[in-house]
Amino acid sequence: MTDLLSLTPDAARGALAAWLAARAEPGYRLAQILPRLWQRPVGSWEEATDLPAALRAQLGDAFPLTRLSCDAAQQSSDGTEKFLWKLADGEAVESVLIPEGKRRTLCISSQVGCALGCVFCATGRMGFRRNLSAGEIAGQVREAVRRDRAVKPTNVVFMGMGEPLLNWDAVDTALTILNHADGLGIGARHITVSTVGILPNLARLAQRPEQFRLAVSLHAPTAALRRELMPIEKKYSLPEVMRALGQFRRRVTLEYVLIGGKNDSLTQADELAQLARPVGALVNLLPLHPGGAPDLTPSDRPRMLAFARRLKRHGVEAVLRRSRGLDISAACGQLRVELEARRKVRAEEHARVE
Numbered sequence: 334m335t336d337l338l339s340l341t342p343d344a345a346r347g348a349l350a351a352w353l354a355a356r357a358e359p360g361y362r363l364a365q366i367l368p369r370l371w372q373r374p375v376g377s378w379e380e381a382t383d384l385p386a387a388l389r390a391q392l393g394d395a396f397p398l399t400r401l402s403c404d405a406a407q408q409s410s411d412g413t414e415k416f417l418w419k420l421a422d423g424e425a426v427e428s429v430l431i432p433e434g435k436r437r438t439l440c441i442s443s444q445v446g447c448a449l450g451c452v453f454c455a456t457g458r459m460g461f462r463r464n465l466s467a468g469e470i471a472g473q474v475r476e477a478v479r480r481d482r483a484v485k486p487t488n489v490v491f492m493g494m495g496e497p498l499l500n501w502d503a504v505d506t507a508l509t510i511l512n513h514a515d516g517l518g519i520g521a522r523h524i525t526v527s528t529v530g531i532l533p534n535l536a537r538l539a540q541r542p543e544q545f546r547l548a549v550s551l552h553a554p555t556a557a558l559r560r561e562l563m564p565i566e567k568k569y570s571l572p573e574v575m576r577a578l579g580q581f582r583r584r585v586t587l588e589y590v591l592i593g594g595k596n597d598s599l600t601q602a603d604e605l606a607q608l609a610r611p612v613g614a615l616v617n618l619l620p621l622h623p624g625g626a627p628d629l630t631p632s633d634r635p636r637m638l639a640f641a642r643r644l645k646r647h648g649v650e651a652v653l654r655r656s657r658g659l660d661i662s663a664a665c666g667q668l669r670v671e672l673e674a675r676r677k678v679r680a681e682e683h684a685r686v687e
């Protein structure tokens with residue numbers, strides 16, 4: 334059995350062509366079957382009714398399709414929609430669809446949980462469960478398209494659960510699927526990989542010829558503070574990560590979650606500007622969502638505005654992101670953690686009754 338959805342479209346074409354040839358099927362079958370992977374995706378081969386029934390059954394045996402079933406969907410009052418996908422082994426990951434004018438950005442997960450334990454992050458608190466396959470990563474877009482073809486995502490960001498550059502092989506293939514004309518056909522400049530900066534794989538991403546965008550999670554302007562917030566700092570330090578950005582021929586975004594009294598002073602804005610300006614980076618300022626360590630609080634609005642203004646005064650372009658989907662816990666890892674907490678409470682209630 335081959336998971337065609339975890340192969341690049343070229344590799345899937347090769348596997349299918351060989352399989353069809355071995356069955357002496359006519360040449361045009363390939364052109365009938367291939368688009369059903371990504372362009373006009375079927376839920377199962379049975380849905381490909383333009384194929385003979387016997388062939389559909391054989392395809393089902395040889396190439397079962399990886400599905401993600403929607404375990405929960407929530408729509409926020411601001412239009413943000415959140416999906417909790419159940420995987421074949423019972424694990425679950427999240428995607429968030431964020432409409433913004435003509436743009437529809439789907440925020441996807443690359444791992445179940447995350448090993449890196451950033452203190453402000455709900456996924457980090459959950460720990461690492463497993464890597465997603467390429468089919469499960471790109472499959473989040475596929476399933477969103479299957480739910481509603483009219484709202485195909487125009488942009489994809491790897492800002493859901495997990496650290497994409499710690500699952501490089503699958504992310505590498507998923508990037509090809511997302512971008513390839515025989516895949517989902519999303520322009521490379523509309524696909525953003527967000528990472529804390531896993532150096533060896535950052536270099537691999539930089540070497541890809543397509544113009545994929547890079548966002549680096551900084552969250553602190555000094556190594557000492559970053560180490561407090563993000564344990565990965567011990568392995569890949571801030572100065573090294575900043576140096577590595579030179580490998581990218583395109584503009585990089587620095588992500589910075591504003592945490593009250595931690596990393597939001599004007600002096601820290603000055604320090605951040607000193608990092609961002611030489612590399613011409615854009616700074617994305619994110620309001621802190623709940624779900625991480627309980628003692629962390631978001632910066633208040635005037636403080637966020639002052640921080641953004643200060644960066645701009647240094648000639649650094651900064652965007653203060655609105656908090657989207659707060660009412661549906663639409664930050665990384667939150668829906669899954671929330672559902673598990675509810676289930677746990679229910680289980681505890683049961684235990685008390687018994």
Ligand code: SAH
Binds near residue numbers: 589623
């Ligand atoms: N692991 C990767 C990608 C997933 S996290 C990374 O860390 O970059 C995507 C973004 O969500 C990161 O910038 C992360 O810092 C941010 N994030 C995590 N927890 C958050 C929270 N509680 N509030 C706001 N943003 C958060």
Ligand code: SF4
Binds near residue numbers: 450455
């Ligand atoms: Fe992992 Fe990113 Fe969350 Fe850090 S912020 S724990 S790297 S998912």
